Amino acid sequence: MDSLALSRVEVADQPAPTIVDEVARLARRDLAPLALAIDAGSAYPDALLRGFGKIGAWGSHVPQEGPADLRCAIQSIAAIGEVCGATAFMAWCQNTLVWYAANSTNLQLARRFGDSFSSGRVLGGTGLSNPMKSFFGIEKLKLKGRKVEGGYVVKGALPWVSNLGPDHFFGTIFERDDDGGGIVMFLADCSDPAITLQPCKPFLAMDGTGTYGVQFRDLFVPDELILVEQAAPFVKKIRAGFILLQTGMALGLIKNCIEIMDEVEAPLGHVNRYLPQQPTQFRELHAEFEKEAMALASDPYNSDDSYWRRVVALRLRLGDASVAAAHAAMLHCGARGYLKSHRAQRRLREAYFVAIVTPATKQLRKMLAGDER
Ligand SMILES: Cc1cc2nc3c(=O)[nH]c(=O)nc-3n(C[C@H](O)[C@H](O)[C@H](O)COP(=O)(O)OP(=O)(O)OC[C@H]3O[C@@H](n4cnc5c(N)ncnc54)[C@H](O)[C@@H]3O)c2cc1C
Numbered sequence: 178m179d180s181l182a183l184s185r186v187e188v189a190d191q192p193a194p195t196i197v198d199e200v201a202r203l204a205r206r207d208l209a210p211l212a213l214a215i216d217a218g219s220a221y222p223d224a225l226l227r228g229f230g231k232i233g234a235w236g237s238h239v240p241q242e243g244p245a246d247l248r249c250a251i252q253s254i255a256a257i258g259e260v261c262g263a264t265a266f267m268a269w270c271q272n273t274l275v276w277y278a279a280n281s282t283n284l285q286l287a288r289r290f291g292d293s294f295s296s297g298r299v300l301g302g303t304g305l306s307n308p309m310k311s312f313f314g315i316e317k318l319k320l321k322g323r324k325v326e327g328g329y330v331v332k333g334a335l336p337w338v339s340n341l342g343p344d345h346f347f348g349t350i351f352e353r354d355d356d357g358g359g360i361v362m363f364l365a366d367c368s369d370p371a372i373t374l375q376p377c378k379p380f381l382a383m384d385g386t387g388t389y390g391v392q393f394r395d396l397f398v399p400d401e402l403i404l405v406e407q408a409a410p411f412v413k414k415i416r417a418g419f420i421l422l423q424t425g426m427a428l429g430l431i432k433n434c435i436e437i438m439d440e441v442e443a444p445l446g447h448v449n450r451y452l453p454q455q456p457t458q459f460r461e462l463h464a465e466f467e468k469e470a471m472a473l474a475s476d477p478y479n480s481d482d483s484y485w486r487r488v489v490a491l492r493l494r495l496g497d498a499s500v501a502a503a504h505a506a507m508l509h510c511g512a513r514g515y516l517k518s519h520r521a522q523r524r525l526r527e528a529y530f531v532a533i534v535t536p537a538t539k540q541l542r543k544m545l546a547g548d549e550r
Contacts, residue, residue, distance in 0.1 A: 218384025230297015258429020262527030270302030304349030
């Protein structure tokens, strides 16, 4: 590790901010009883998401006159993820929306939405999977827009956007079809009649995440909702934060899988010790990943290529480790974990989401192969 990275780790050794303790407390008290219903898709925890916002869970990474620090946000997502992977994902959605508004060059927009997003008064997410894939040559942009008086008109559809509801907002990108392919990033207002939220078919997990297919039927996007006219450099600025915030989902899930393995040590340790993967190995991995995540998260605007590759590599390893830890937890639990009421099988289903949500394992591997457009 180079000297710059070492100095970041030293900073990361400071005591955890109290917001994280508060988030963990609320997660154990109010989220744990809801986790099964969220997993089953019968509950979308909007009140709880607003509650997390009230105690500062969505605001700590807002840049203060220059630098930004994502450590507290990641630790908060991890604390939520220890209890419920779906809610950790919604926490990522909300934090990412805050990240877009906080970095927007449209100061009027930042003033109008900054506080409402970071306090959780207004909820929402991000529709950047398709653009993120398009930047790496995986698919074409699905939204098209053209300039009109006072804004743009946008049409197209996104197959999945999460943490949505009738009064929610999300950040996404369209390609101008009147200007040789320039890309513009904007806030979509779900209450606009030109936007339709289409319920999705049931998923393997994540059904309580307010995930919809979103159709834009000639939506007028006023200038006030434009996050940035030139989206390409903006995305380069925010992309490390976008990915690093996802590390919280994985860190929380892996930690809980270690706890699950520890819980069955007393009754089953005599035979579980023959399994190739033991909680000690995952504890070491978790500590290594957490240290690297905290080091990278204290410097999210670093534009060095070596920094970016570390972010991508960490995200890839965390996706792999999430699936491995959840798989190991299943094997350690045996029949106990095969019960629908046991969280081991839920954690396994949630772990696959960490590995497939954009940037998915295959995209991360493409990125590390240097196959970037
Ligand atoms: C539960 C859930 C929540 C998600 N939330 C968000 C979100 O909040 N924001 C966001 O931007 N993305 C979201 N996504 C998308 C996600 O980030 C990934 O893009 C997606 O999982 C696929 O990624 P992939 O790289 O494996 O692509 P692949 O699966 O290899 O390819 C994806 C493409 O295949 C096509 N496709 C495949 N299956 C279907 C289908 N059933 N319906 C329609 N098209 C299909 C589409 O063109 C799609 O773009 C969500 C996905 C899921 C499953």
